[in-house]
Amino acid sequence: xxxxxxxxxxxxxxxxxALLFYLLVYVYPLARIAGWSLFDPDFTLxxxxxxxxxxxxxxxxxxxxxxxxxxxxxxLALGYPLAYLMTTTSARARRVLTVLILIPFWTSxxxxxxxxxxxxxxxxxxxxxxxxxxxxxxxxxLLFNMFGVQVGMVQVLLPFMVFPLYGVMxxxxxxxxxxxxxxxxxxxxxxxxxxxxxxxxxxxxxxxxVFLLAIGFYVTPALLGGPGQITLATMIDMMITTFLNFxxxxxxxxxxxxxxxxxxxxxxxxxxxxxxxxxxxA
Amino acid sequence: xxxxxxxxxxxxxxxxxxxxxxxxxxxxTSFNATPYMEFPPRTVSLRWYxxxxxxxxxxxxxxxxxxxxxxxxxxxxxxxxxxxxxIVRGRFPGRRTLEAFFVSPMVVPIVVIAxxxxxxFSGYRLLNTxxxxxxxxxxxxxxxxxxxxxxxxxxxxxxxxxxxxxxxxxxxxxxxxxxxxxxxxxxxxxxxxxxxxxxxxxxxxxxxxxxDSTTLPKRMxxxxxxxxxxxxxxxxxxxxxxxxxxxxxxxxxxxxxxxDRIES
Numbered sequence: 001x002x003x004x005x006x007x008x009x010x011x012x013x014x015x016x017x018a019l020l021f022y023l024l025v026y027v028y029p030l031a032r033i034a035g036w037s038l039f040d041p042d043f044t045l046x047x048x049x050x051x052x053x054x055x056x057x058x059x060x061x062x063x064x065x066x067x068x069x070x071x072x073x074x075x076l077a078l079g080y081p082l083a084y085l086m087t088t089t090s091a092r093a094r095r096v097l098t099v100l101i102l103i104p105f106w107t108s109x110x111x112x113x114x115x116x117x118x119x120x121x122x123x124x125x126x127x128x129x130x131x132x133x134x135x136x137x138x139x140x141x142l143l144f145n146m147f148g149v150q151v152g153m154v155q156v157l158l159p160f161m162v163f164p165l166y167g168v169m170x171x172x173x174x175x176x177x178x179x180x181x182x183x184x185x186x187x188x189x190x191x192x193x194x195x196x197x198x199x200x201x202x203x204x205x206x207x208x209x210v211f212l213l214a215i216g217f218y219v220t221p222a223l224l225g226g227p228g229q230i231t232l233a234t235m236i237d238m239m240i241t242t243f244l245n246f247x248x249x250x251x252x253x254x255x256x257x258x259x260x261x262x263x264x265x266x267x268x269x270x271x272x273x274x275x276x277x278x279x280x281x282a
Numbered sequence: 283x284x285x286x287x288x289x290x291x292x293x294x295x296x297x298x299x300x301x302x303x304x305x306x307x308x309x310x311t312s313f314n315a316t317p318y319m320e321f322p323p324r325t326v327s328l329r330w331y332x333x334x335x336x337x338x339x340x341x342x343x344x345x346x347x348x349x350x351x352x353x354x355x356x357x358x359x360x361x362x363x364x365x366x367x368x369i370v371r372g373r374f375p376g377r378r379t380l381e382a383f384f385v386s387p388m389v390v391p392i393v394v395i396a397x398x399x400x401x402x403f404s405g406y407r408l409l410n411t412x413x414x415x416x417x418x419x420x421x422x423x424x425x426x427x428x429x430x431x432x433x434x435x436x437x438x439x440x441x442x443x444x445x446x447x448x449x450x451x452x453x454x455x456x457x458x459x460x461x462x463x464x465x466x467x468x469x470x471x472x473x474x475x476x477x478x479x480x481x482x483x484x485x486x487x488x489x490x491x492x493x494d495s496t497t498l499p500k501r502m503x504x505x506x507x508x509x510x511x512x513x514x515x516x517x518x519x520x521x522x523x524x525x526x527x528x529x530x531x532x533x534x535x536x537x538x539x540x541x542d543r544i545e546s
Contacts, residue, residue, distance in 0.1 A: 010453045012372025015380060018365035018424065026387060026421050029398025036401055082297055085290045097294065104301045106475075106525040108482040110499050111518040114506055115304030118311060118319055118515070125307060125321050155300060187286070216391020218485050223506060233393040237488065240400060253397045257390065264389060268382075 030257070036250030047251040057235070057252065064231040064256075067146075067221065068214035071153045072161075075210050076203065078154070079161035083202070084195075086162070087169040105159040113223050116152050117143065120224075144226035152220040157213055161206040168202025208267050212260055232256045305522050312515035319512050330516035340513060343501040347481050350412055350497065354419040354480035359473040361420070362427025367461060369428075370435040371443075381432070388425045395421065396489035403490055410492030418490055419480035426479060427472040434468030435461075467539030471532040478528050482521065 037047050051057045086094050104112065119125045120142040127139035142148055172195065180190045218233040225234070232252050239249035283291075311319050315327035334340045362384075369381050387395060396418070403414040442464065446456040462469070484499035491500050498517065505511050 012368050012374045014364040015368035015372065015384075018361040018368075018384060018428075019380070021361055021420070021424075022384065025402075025417050026395070026398075029402040030390075030394070032401040032405070033394065033398050078293075078297055081290055081293050085294050097298070100298045100302060102529060103522075103526060104305055106478060106529055107305055108484075108499065108518075108521045108525070110482070110484050110502055110506075111308065111521050112304045114502070114514060114518055115308040117506065117510075118321075119304060119307055155304065158297070158301065212389050216393055218391075218393045219503075233391060236393050236397055240397070240489070246401070249397060250401070253394045257394050260389060260391060 033250045033253045033257075036246055037254045040247055047247045051248065051251050051255065057248075060230050060232050060235045060252075061255070063229055064215055064233070067149060067153070067217075067229065067231060068211050070146075070150060071157060071214045072207050072211045074150060074154050075158050075161040076207055079158055079165055079206065080199075080203070082158075083162050083165035083169055084199075086166050087172070101159050101162060104155070109156055109219050112155060113152050113220050116148065116155070116224060120148060120151065143224055146225075146229060148224035148226075149221050149229050152224040153214060153217060156217075156220060157210045160209050160213060164205035164209060165199065165202040168205070169199050172198045204267075208263065212263060215260060216256060308515055309519040309522060312512075312519045314512060314515070317512050319510070319515060330513045331520075333513045334516050334520070337513075340498075340501065340517070343496050343498045346412060346495065347498040350415045350419060351477045351480040353416045354423050355473050355477040357416075358420045358423035358427050358476040358480075359469060362424045362472060362476075363431050363462075363465075363469055365424075366428050366431035366435060367457070370432055371440060371461070381428075384428045385425045387421055388429075392422065392485045396486045399486060400489040409490055410495050412495050414490040415487060415495060415497065418486040419483055422483065422486070423476035423479045426475050427469075430472040430475070431465055431468050434465040438464045467535040467542075470535045474528045474531050474535075478525065481524065 038044065040046070082097075086097055089097075121127070122139045122141075124142075126142060127136065130136040131139060142151075176198075177190055177194055180194045181187075185193070216233055217231070218237070221229050221231050222234045222237070225231075230238075232255065236249050236252050236256070239245045239252065307321055311321050311323065312330055313326045313328070314320055314323040315325035315329065316323075334344075365384055369377055369384070399414060399418045400409070403409045403411075408414045438461075443456050443460050446460045447453075451459065482499060483497070484503050487497045487500035488503060491497060496504075502514060502517060505514060
């Protein structure tokens with residue numbers, strides 16, 4: 001018993017190299033951002049005051065939230081039926097769907113964003129096809145606006161919605177659904193009163209994940225968005241590369257971090273409660 | 283099939299087109315003989331691939347990306363695997379919190395992480411070096427390794443390690459001959475994904491890389507913003523191929539470990 005305990009602690013020590021690395025190369029840089037946002041060179045809150053008072057920064061925050069909420073809702077509306085189909089179809093069809101989702105999922109975001117620049121451009125595939133079909137009189141502006149950003153971001157983030165949804169749906173006991181059917185409930189009623197409530201943890205997990213990732217998204221809004229889609233992330237880059245305003249860049253970074261950490265803390269508190277309520281048997 | 287099922291499959295089909303279309307279009311466009319990025323190409327050639335492999339402007343950035351990705355893969359895999367074993371097999375308070383901490387770089391916006399590196403490395407005059415890239419990429423790749431290896435460890439039986447220990451193997455022997463082999467497929471997959479995360483990163487490169495340390499994605503980024511070079515289509519299809527190769531490798535590893543388990 002004594003030797004067992006010793007062995008256990010030896011295994012625990014294996015976390016130390018990673019812990020040291022994280023403290024030096026992850027926590028310390030984040031602390032430096034906080035430092036840049038609070039000192040100039042003495043302690044000051046002027047960056048935060050100005051960030052909240054300046055309409056341009058406030059608008060970037062609003063754009064970020066607007067884009068993220070919309071992406072999350074679209075991804076949910078598209079991802080839910082897809083995950084439902086994956087849950088209820090044959091194993092072979094599910095494999096095909098999974099592979100078709102995984103290949104773009106692991107392909108560089110930059111490549112996929114570049115592809116939309118080619119496809120949605122003035123002379124791109126979509127405009128030319130729709131003009132040729134007579135749906136459009138002239139090429140539409142499909143890029144450098146909200147439409148372009150939504151297309152690009154939903155394409156990247158949809159799998160992050162589908163996988164958690166499928167994870168929860170695939171564990172739903174379909175016998176419950178069958179029982180409800182055999183007791184006389186119609187398909188619509190069964191879905192609304194039985195399947196949908198059971199799938200809600202997946203909805204929550206998928207929405208939170210997509211929203212968190214969307215808030216910090218950089219490449220796609222920067223390349224497919226216009227002046228109306230300047231987000232906190234793209235503004236941070238502008239502050240560093242164009243305006244050389246490190247204090248503001250740091251302040252915006254901290255605001256972004258606080259928003260994400262706040263959501264994360266809130267969610268883990270709520271999910272933690274769920275784990276306590278339903279987790280004893282698991 | 284009911285009308286509802288047909289509607290579901292129709293939607294799923296459209297979504298698959300939506301997910302796959304960008305990749306398919308860019309791969310086909312890369313075979314254009316003209317610089318106009320026509321789809322479908324009227325005349326076919328490999329000139330943009332040739333351009334990539336023959337102009338130092340492009341292939342040298344790919345060589346740098348490769349070097350950084352290999353170092354990142356090795357270090358992230360070692361750190362992440364050790365951390366995963368420590369979390370799953372170790373007995374100490376705060377393991378759950380530590381696990382959340384190790385995984386947290388996945389949800390912190392990458393722009394914020396990149397900004398932190400910018401401040402850190404500019405303070406030590408390390409901006410524009412491949413060391414900065416390697417350290418940054420290791421931070422974003424390690425969480426992935428922790429998640430994958432941890433999941434695999436939880437399906438293995440620690441009794442095997444107890445057995446090895448009771449038969450006289452010391453800590454390192456049982457780690458090397460029992461624990462690690464039992465999750466070698468997961469470690470291989472994690473390494474492959476760590477490589478891909480580093481090779482594809484553009485955000486950290488934008489913040490910490492300079493003229494002497496331009497990675498392939500950073501060069502692509504600069505090119506996309508200021509001109510449209512059809513070489514980008516060839517590079518895009520090569521990067522897509524890389525992702526598919528990584529996924530195939532992971533699938534082969536998964537199958538080999540599944541057959542191992544059936545044999546034993």
